[in-house]
Amino acid sequence: MNINDQQIFLMEEFKIPFFDPFCPEDWKDWYHYILYDPATKTRLLFNLCFNGRPKTGYITDTLFLTLPKGFANSNISDPAGLETFGFARNFEWHPGDLSVNPLKYDTTEISFSIYDKVTTLNVANKSAGIAFNIIGTPVATPVYIPELAPYGNGFIGWGVLPGMKMKGDIQIGNKKMLVDESWYCYHDRNFGRFFWGNIGWTWFVLNATDRNQGKWTYVLHQSNNNDYSHTGSPILFVYFQHKLKKVFLGPNVHIDIRIEKTDAIPPILPGAMASVFSDRSIFMPKTILVSAADGNDNIVLKMDVNTSSELIVPDSLNKQYTFLKELSGSANTTQVFNKKKTACTDGFFYAEIVH
């Protein structure tokens, strides 16, 4: 087993000590996947989150599927416009649904496993008319940070795999699209002990290709508290051809989030929260600008938001909420490494602004 394989194993290992009958209820562990098709701009985000422990805990799955407008319901679609379908569900965590070593989670509508670096994920929501089935393996350098940031009396850890080779299919209604190796796939993990409502971060993944067919991927994370009075040190990973090329840290990274001039009510999941917060109008991000430089190399990233929605996660114990702005859109990059300048247009990004 090489170092990358060790890191992938540590990263994918299920973290909640749920065999302990006294396992604390504030444990959380989730697996996060993003699929993007450069040809149609279709993008899918899926998150599977385990909360607490069996019997008393629960499992949440969340899906956002953005497609060319009209594709799902007719034979004519507008590639210049996009529309988003999605759902967020809570399930009981029954003993026996989840096994580890190897990781396997099986219920009526979700089948998820990771074995010998092969990830298999089959998800269906009959009532929403959405399903997808994918199988794949990692291709990018993994990064594993066991304790990324402290939160309250707890912590959150992070594992990143910003490149996976996936194949499969996505179904919506009576339409089906195939996922193949031309699609970009991002995967990460978060785990830790914390309460929703007391946590926040800024995160994005950006994937773009330069005119020499060089593939660039940028992944950023910066922790923050609810009102942004405290922020952590930003970390920006730079990947080229799926290999980790550079890490920019701290004061070398500048993040500028420009917001819309008018407020609006974004689409909200889960549905119950959409009704609870139906009168809450907010200013959504419009553009994200990131620059990083360390005297040798520098990069400039410009991300224009063209889909935005909000995920509102309640905490069962403290009756408070975390608001996750889910953003995606197009991206341009300029990067100078070893005095060689390249640029990417028509890139893609997915971001979360969380408080």
Next chain:
Amino acid sequence: MEISSHTERPTVEILIDLIQRMIGVIRYENKFAYALLQQVTANKSTVIDLDGNKIFLQASDTSDYIVCLEKSEASAGIQFTTTFDVLQNIIAGTTTIDKSIADHSLFVQAPFQDLLNMYRLVVCLLAEGPLNPRLRSLWVEFIEKCCRPTAGSINTIEHQKPRFNSLIDNIPQSILLVNI
């Protein structure tokens, strides 16, 4: 994993049982929501229509609070009417309570203060629902016994918000720009 499902239409008795069990869960697991339920419904009665199933509800006073439910044959005086699909769409996030009222897929009629109080109660139950395993279980049972498979168009989440501009949107721009 493929999409397929089949459900049968429910009876009034199943709905009455689900509502009574929901009240029982709130009574023992959320004192705030139960107190609000008592405050909002005490000494009141109503008839609701859920997908053609009419139910009469009557609540006693707060000192000895009891909610009685029975099948109703009323054809008038129904204060709440909607379908199972609309309720499912609200929880699924493809519509909201506001939009359902605005597009007439959910009808509600009562004195204004009663409407506000009932809305507060419903929002409280929606906030509590995802986190309470017994309420989640009741919702799953309702879906399994009442809701039909998705038919026709799949709904986007962008359309969950109501649009209130239909009147002004239908006025020609040239009229709107008239300087009075």
